[in-house]
Amino acid sequence: MTDAFVTGVGMTRFESESSGSALELAERAAWRALSDAAVEPTDVTSVHVGNMAAEAFEGRTGLENALCGALGVEGAIADRIENTSASGASAVLRAVHALEAGASSRALVVGVETMTAAETDAATELISRLVHDREYAQGVTLPSFAGLAAEHYLRTYDVEPSALAHVAVKNHRNAAANPYAQFQEPITLEEARTSPPVAEPLRLYDCCPTSDGAAAIVLETTPEMDGIRVASVTGATGTHAVAERPNPLEIESVERAGQQALADANVTQDDVDVACIHDAFTILELLELEELGFYDPGDAWRATADGETALDGRLPVNPGGGLKARGHPLGATGVAQIIELTWQLRGDAPEDRRVENPRTGLALNVAGFGNNAVCTILQVP
Amino acid sequence: MTRDVPTDHAFVCESCGSRWYYTRDRCPECRSTAADSYRLRKGEIVTATTVHATPPGVRSPNRLGMVRFDGDVTIVAQLGDDSSAGDTVRFGDVSVLRAGDRSASGPRLVGLE
Numbered sequence: 059m060t061d062a063f064v065t066g067v068g069m070t071r072f073e074s075e076s077s078g079s080a081l082e083l084a085e086r087a088a089w090r091a092l093s094d095a096a097v098e099p100t101d102v103t104s105v106h107v108g109n110m111a112a113e114a115f116e117g118r119t120g121l122e123n124a125l126c127g128a129l130g131v132e133g134a135i136a137d138r139i140e141n142t143s144a145s146g147a148s149a150v151l152r153a154v155h156a157l158e159a160g161a162s163s164r165a166l167v168v169g170v171e172t173m174t175a176a177e178t179d180a181a182t183e184l185i186s187r188l189v190h191d192r193e194y195a196q197g198v199t200l201p202s203f204a205g206l207a208a209e210h211y212l213r214t215y216d217v218e219p220s221a222l223a224h225v226a227v228k229n230h231r232n233a234a235a236n237p238y239a240q241f242q243e244p245i246t247l248e249e250a251r252t253s254p255p256v257a258e259p260l261r262l263y264d265c266c267p268t269s270d271g272a273a274a275i276v277l278e279t280t281p282e283m284d285g286i287r288v289a290s291v292t293g294a295t296g297t298h299a300v301a302e303r304p305n306p307l308e309i310e311s312v313e314r315a316g317q318q319a320l321a322d323a324n325v326t327q328d329d330v331d332v333a334c335i336h337d338a339f340t341i342l343e344l345l346e347l348e349e350l351g352f353y354d355p356g357d358a359w360r361a362t363a364d365g366e367t368a369l370d371g372r373l374p375v376n377p378g379g380g381l382k383a384r385g386h387p388l389g390a391t392g393v394a395q396i397i398e399l400t401w402q403l404r405g406d407a408p409e410d411r412r413v414e415n416p417r418t419g420l421a422l423n424v425a426g427f428g429n430n431a432v433c434t435i436l437q438v439p
Numbered sequence: 440m441t442r443d444v445p446t447d448h449a450f451v452c453e454s455c456g457s458r459w460y461y462t463r464d465r466c467p468e469c470r471s472t473a474a475d476s477y478r479l480r481k482g483e484i485v486t487a488t489t490v491h492a493t494p495p496g497v498r499s500p501n502r503l504g505m506v507r508f509d510g511d512v513t514i515v516a517q518l519g520d521d522s523s524a525g526d527t528v529r530f531g532d533v534s535v536l537r538a539g540d541r542s543a544s545g546p547r548l549v550g551l552e
Contacts, residue, residue: 179495186494190461195446195536195543196517197490197497205488206505206515213486213524257490299461301505301513306486 059323062157062165063285064436066095066276067397072240072385075174076270080112080121083272084170085128087390091274092129096283097164102276104135104162108149108169109389110142114184116175125168135162142188143338144293145169146273146392147423147432151291157279164279169393170272181268188426190299201265203300203427204339205257210306211341212259215356219259223250224363225340226263226382232369233379235411238394240269240385264340269385273393275400284439286403289418290322291434300427309349309428316350316422319433323418327351330435331416332402333373334395336424337380346422347375350433374413377402392423392432399436446545447530448476449512458510481551482508484526487518496539504528506548519547527551 068090070076070083078086084107092099105126112118122136135156141148146169153165173181186199212219227247233239245263253262278285296311297303303310320326327350335350337343344358352373353361361367367375378384378398381391399419401407421434444450449460454471460479465472487504502518506528519531531549535542 182492182494192446192461193515194541195545196503196515197493197501197537198503198515199490199492199494201492202488202490202501202503202515205490206486206503209488209524210486210505254491255489256492257488259488301515302459302461306505 060154060158060288060290061279062154062277062288063281064275064288064396064400065278065281065283065285066091066097067274067400068094069238069273069394069397070271071238072269072271072387074240074267074269076172080109080116080118080170080172081124081128083172083270084121084125084168087170087272087274088125088129088166088168091166091276095276097276099129099131102131102134102164102166104153104156104165105131106149106153106165106167107138108145108167108393109138110140110145110171111184114176115172115181141430142425143388144392144423144425144430144432145389146394147421147434148293148392150392150396150434151293151432153277154288154291157277165277166274167277167393168272168274169390171387171389172270173268173387174270188429193299200427201257201260201339204341205260207306207345208259208341211344214307215359217359220247220251221359221363222260222264222340223247225337225343226250228362228368229337229376229380229382232377232411233383235408236378236384239379239383240267241379241383260339260341266338266381266386269387271385271387271390273390273397275393275396286400287437287439289325289435289437290319291432292318292322293430293432294318295430296428298429307345307355309345309431311428311431312346312349312422312424315431315433319435323435323437325418325435329418330373330420332377332399332413332419333375334378334398334421335375335380336422337376337382338386340382342424343375343380350422369411369413377407377411377413395421395423396434396436403436403438444476447479449479449508450474450476458512460512460514479508479512479530481527481529482506484522484524484528485513487523496537496542504548517547519549522548522550
């Protein structure tokens with residue numbers, strides 16, 4: 059159990075092409091979080107920016123210091139945390155560590171990415187460099203791993219490809235009620251099933267988009283107003299080369315981070331009322347729910363199809379639309395998950411996507427295809 | 440040390456006998472730097488996909504397989520044909536795996552006739 063509380067949250071709408079730079083989006087989200095927490099920039103004692111590649115996407119370095127200058131933060135600890143697509147949650151982890159160590163008492167965490175600032179080919183190339191050199195030589199990409207895992211999952215458990223479409227339909231439906239989501243239109247099973255193939259059996263609607271956006275939270279140890287407690291946050295690495303895993307359906311980093319986070323928070327899967335899961339691909343939502351112990355191997359698809367992970371189900375998953383439909387601006391995603399959980403736990407989420415009286419929420423942010431995972435558990439104090 | 444060997448070679452630790460494919464300078468089990476390379480022979484496809492959205496310089500579609508060889512060495516590599524899960528494959532003729540600035544050549548995996 060940590061002594062850190064989320065006292066303010068704010069984000070920009072995630073978009074397929076924003077009008078702002080990474081610095082502008084980060085500043086916009088930060089002001090909203092500071093305002094929500096009723097905190098002045100001069101009261102902030104540490105700033106932690108989660109960002110994967112601002113220098114590559116738009117030629118920006120020193121983002122954390124530029125942000126402090128823009129906000130008027132003075133004399134604070136400031137750093138940028140890079141953990142590919144889990145940069146946001148890693149920045150939260152860093153902030154909580156700073157608070158727990160007494161190095162900071164009021165931390166501002168900002169996750170941001172402007173993926174569309176680069177040409178599509180350049181962005182694709184950059185993201186494909188996440189993989190091992192020998193994987194890179196074969197033209198392997200993250201959708202490739204997802205396609206391999208999906209094919210194995212469907213065949214191992216004798217499941218129709220349409221099982222994956224239920225994840226996409228659910229998350230698009232949730233995003234349709236989220237004004238910060240990139241996609242705000244529901245989709246049908248038929249649309250998902252017939253969208254263009256990307257990495258078979260995965261289709262377009264099985265994959266998250268490229269996105270621009272920023273998300274920010276304020277964390278405090280002695281909040282002057284009610285906050286949501288960070289019960290635990292922890293990370294774990296997995297193999298770099300995906301093929302070195304004993305089973306293509308296992309993501310060891312997720313299992314390790316999840317189990318540790320649950321133990322640190324002194325809760326079990328049954329205590330979790332709402333979850334934000336790293337659904338960069340529909341298959342990942344299923345695999346991660348199983349790795350986290352919410353479902354036995356091979357059961358998450360059936361639970362999803364039966365509505366157990368819908369807003370009114372036993373375990374609502376990705377009520378904000380997830381990466382799939384809210385969007386996935388890499389460094390911002392992990393922070394956006396914390397914001398969604400905070401809204402849900404405070405009862406602030408709009409009525410048409412509000413989970414009923416949640417007390418405990420879990421967020422899972424994953425780097426690459428499981429090279430690293432960060433799991434956070436939030437609770438109503 | 441292990442980075443310049445051909446694509447169809449894996450590594451075996453001379454100290455503990457562990458085997459691996461993804462280049463690293465030390466044995467993942469005992470950390471020894473004494474490693475030898477050997478050519479992979481036949482493997483079985485664990486799972487396969489056809490990728491339609493590929494990076495610059497990579498063929499599209501790009502058929503890929505996760506293939507397990509003797510000694511539990513598993514790799515992801517391009518397939519030269521329509522082999523699928525359960526099929527036995529071997530490395531075939533040398534092909535261009537990636538074109539462009541970071542070009543790479545090596546054999547693709549093909550089904551055993």
